[in-house]
Amino acid sequence: MSKNIDLYNSSYSNYSLETYSEIRRETYGEDYGQTSWVSTAESHEIPELLQLTSDSSVLDIGCGSGGYAVGLAKRIGCRVVGFEINASGVKTANALAENEKVTDIVKFEQHDASKELPYEDNSFDAIYSTDVMCHVPLRREVLSNTQRLLKSGGRFVFSDALVIGGLISYEELETRCPDGMYFFSPPGINEQLIQESGLKLLEARDTTENSALLSKRWHDAREKRKDALIACEGEENFLGVQRFLAGVHRLTSERRLLRFLYTCSK
Numbered sequence: 001m002s003k004n005i006d007l008y009n010s011s012y013s014n015y016s017l018e019t020y021s022e023i024r025r026e027t028y029g030e031d032y033g034q035t036s037w038v039s040t041a042e043s044h045e046i047p048e049l050l051q052l053t054s055d056s057s058v059l060d061i062g063c064g065s066g067g068y069a070v071g072l073a074k075r076i077g078c079r080v081v082g083f084e085i086n087a088s089g090v091k092t093a094n095a096l097a098e099n100e101k102v103t104d105i106v107k108f109e110q111h112d113a114s115k116e117l118p119y120e121d122n123s124f125d126a127i128y129s130t131d132v133m134c135h136v137p138l139r140r141e142v143l144s145n146t147q148r149l150l151k152s153g154g155r156f157v158f159s160d161a162l163v164i165g166g167l168i169s170y171e172e173l174e175t176r177c178p179d180g181m182y183f184f185s186p187p188g189i190n191e192q193l194i195q196e197s198g199l200k201l202l203e204a205r206d207t208t209e210n211s212a213l214l215s216k217r218w219h220d221a222r223e224k225r226k227d228a229l230i231a232c233e234g235e236e237n238f239l240g241v242q243r244f245l246a247g248v249h250r251l252t253s254e255r256r257l258l259r260f261l262y263t264c265s266k
């Protein structure tokens with residue numbers, strides 16, 4: 001039913017349209033080009049969890065349209081490499097880095113997190129990945145690679161928005177998976193894989209409430225701009241994304257689907 005709904009391409013290729021920017025501001029408060037369940041409070045806390053300084057070298061796994069990485073580099077002065085599987089995301093991100101005049105410290109590349117990555121061992125002080133892990137096959141390998149890329153004492157922060165919390169029907173699962181690959185996690189698996197990768201888990205924080213709140217706001221902000229969005233995305237896509245957002249809200253507010261934020265160190 002919800003197959004072939006385009007969530008990421010339409011968000012990244014329409015990034016600079018005022019309608020999409022208004023929707024992000026109404027959903028999150030601050031616009032970093034998000035397509036995730038990262039609240040603005042969490043966005044503000046991530047640099048602290050990662051212990052970033054202006055000397056840090058940082059990797060963003062699944063950077064989307066790059067707004068958050070560019071913001072970090074501008075605020076903190078750290079160097080950031082972001083990568084994404086989605087070509088529109090990388091293109092938008094590099095254009096944003098140029099516009100914001102931070103290409104000396106920020107760059108974006110197209111890679112698949114489940115494949116071998118072209119970065120040296122022990123090359124990053126901090127790595128983060130917001131709401132990406134649920135899309136990536138071979139999580140055990142992704143976590144081992146992250147461990148390999150981090151310097152000793154470095155921090156890794158990631159979220160998983162698809163931790164199973166209760167009974168979910170086939171139809172609900174299908175509606176929750178509009179675009180690409182999705183992996184649902186049994187509770188405890190991320191903790192186990194983190195430990196097996198050689199990373200140390202410092203905190204696993206339940207942030208399900210943020211997903212419940214943001215999915216409702218995102219849905220309602222889009223609904224208000226229905227005509228403009230249908231003109232951009234087409235009616236079928238508009239309705240599919242709305243069903244997806246309503247589904248996320250239902251599953252997370254009933255805590256049948258949970259989101260966790262993990263902070264790890266090497």
Ligand SMILES: C[S@@+](CC[C@H](N)C(=O)[O-])C[C@H]1O[C@@H](n2cnc3c(N)ncnc32)[C@H](O)[C@@H]1O
Pocket residue numbers: 008033034035036037038061062063064065083084085086089111112113114129130131132135136137180
């Ligand atoms: C929920 S969005 C989050 C984007 C961004 N991190 C944010 O917080 O707004 C998930 C992102 O993961 C990317 N992604 C999916 N599979 C990936 C993979 N195998 N390697 C790299 N990125 C991937 C998608 O293209 C999408 O941009």
